[in-house]
Amino acid sequence: MSLKITVIGTGYLGATHAAAMAELGFEVLAIDVVKEKIEKLERGEAPMYEPGLGDLLKRHVAGIEGSTGRLRFTLDWAEIGAFGDVHFLCVNTPQRHGEYAADLTYVDAAVASLAPHLSGPALVVGKSTVPVGTAERLAAYLAEHAPAGADAELAWNPEFLREGFxxxxxxxxxxxxVGVRSERAEKLLREVYATPVGEGTPFVVTDFPTAELVKTSANSFLATKISFINAMAEMCEASGGDVAKLAEAIGYDDRIGRKFLRAGIGFGGGCLPKDIRAFMARAGELGADQALTFLREIDSINMRQRGQMVELARQALGGGSFLGRRVAVLGATFKPDSDDVRDSPALNVAGQIHLQGGQVTVYDPKGMDNARRVFPTLGYADSALDAVRGADVVLHLTEWREFRELDPAELGAVAASRLVLDGRNALDPAVWRAAGWTYRAMGRPTA
Incomplete structure (x- = not known):
């Protein structure tokens, strides 16, 4: 008998996982507590912009003409409990308000809602990013509250999704x-992931704490690498060096590698910032806070980049006030190929300049609606050309391909001043300068 899979939570992680499981051939039933989200998914519409997800949903959502019908949605916990052999927990774990720690409200509520409906053998698989020790607690809760008792097992299988991919x-x-406690749990997960494992994907079997630590450790390492090159950008600003050439030179060392060495306005989004803060908070609770004190400086360097971009813009405009100056901002999302503006460095910079009196106009290929909800007082344009029209300075803050392919001469014809500040070190300085622009990038004062 083929395994039946449920997915709990249909946000960014859950919607993608549910569609992918259907693509791998499983019958999938997904649940959410937000009725409007379920209705949207039942029409085959993705709840967020993610390349390829809409096509995958239309290929598998039941009721859509020509689909396999393998993916269905519900609001009923009893239906979830009766349907699934393997239940994937994909709910959000945001930063707790006013604290560094993770808010586990949604995780706890999901497990509490599911447990009473697990009357037969089942495997609940956590994919959410949680503080180490959470799986141990949830496993005990399931054993106590599920009618199946010890047959309602828990496993932890962290996600490593990159938005846009x-x-x-x-x-x-x-x-x-996979963090597991039994051969049965490992066997079930090997069955779920038989296709990627068959294609050569490494399958690492470990205990609960290690599985929980892998995601936060990986994100902390990436954050460290990004903040390291941004710290080097500060040194290049002070000394007249070129951080892009510096990154190229050290990146040839295969112990270091070239990825994540592009200096700029830093990282944001719904994962890296809150994950490293939650990691620090959990280390403190475990009495190991000294081990992660370096992450405070990583966080500090990252946040400092945003202020430095604002200062770079101020200096470019003569060092005075932003009052009455027109500023074009290219980019609103925290990264390209996404509509996610959570903790977006681009929007943060735009907002700071606006609060200091600048007339800011933002354009982003996919993030406009979300940006308007977060910063309704900013100006918004329907194209890069419209955003730049009449601008005294142009800030490139999200490295969309569309921005790299812009025609600087066409933009120059409508800008009040041909002054561009590259907050992502992604534009070609020679191309912009050839079109008469003054080009300036972070960490490259002489480039």
């Missing part, structure tokens, strides 16, 4: 990590 990362992951 989530579908491919789910179907063809670079590694699979």
């Amino acid at each position: 989530a579908v491919d990362d789910t179907l063809h992951p670079d590694r699979l990590v």
Whole structure:
């Protein structure tokens, strides 16, 4: 008998995982507590912009003409409990308000809602990013509250999705990590992931704490690498060096590697910032806070980049006030190929300049609606050309391909001043200068 899979939570992680499981051939039933989200998914519409996800949903959602019908949605916990052999927990774990620690409200509520409906053998698989020790607690809760008792097992299988590449990362992951306590749990997860494992994806079997630590450790390492090159950008600003050439030179060392060495306005989004803060908070609770004090400086360097971009813009405009100056901001999302503006450095910089009196106009290929909800007082344009029209300075803050392919001469014809500040070190200085622009990038005062 083929395994039946449920997915709990249909946000960014859950919607992608549910569609991918259907693509791998499983019958999938997904649940959410937000009726409007379920109705949207039942129409085959993705709840967020993610390349390829809409196509995957239309291919598998039941009721859509020509679909396999393998993916259905519900609001009923009893239906979830009766349907699934393996239940994937994919709910959000945001930063707790006013604290560094993770808010586990949604995780706890999901497990509490599911447990009473587990009357037969079942495997609940956590994919959410949680503080180490959470799986141990949830496993005990399931054993106590599920009618199946010890037959309602828990496993932990952290996600490593990159926004913009989530579908491919789910179907063809670079590694699979499973924290299990029984051969049965391992066997079930090997069955779920038989296709990617058959394609060569490493399958790492470990205990609960290690599985929980893998995601936060990986994110902390990436954050460290990004903040390191941004610290080097500060040194290049002070000394007249070129951080892009510096990154190229050290990146040839295969112990270091070239990825995540592009200096700029820093990282944001719904994962890296809150994950490293939650990691620090958990270390403190475990009495190991000294081990992660370096992450405070990583966080500090990252946040400092945003203020430095604002200062770079001020200096470019003569060092005075932003009052009455027109500023074009290219980018609103925290990264390209996403509509996610959570903790977006681009929007943060735009907001700071606006609060200091600048007339800011923002354009982003996919993030406009979300940006308007977060910063309704900013100006918004329907194209890069419209955003730049009449601008005294142009800030490139999200490295969309569309921005790299812009025609600087065309933009120059409508700008009040041909002054561009590259907050992502992604534009070609020679191309912009040839079109008469003054080009300036972070960490490259002489480039």
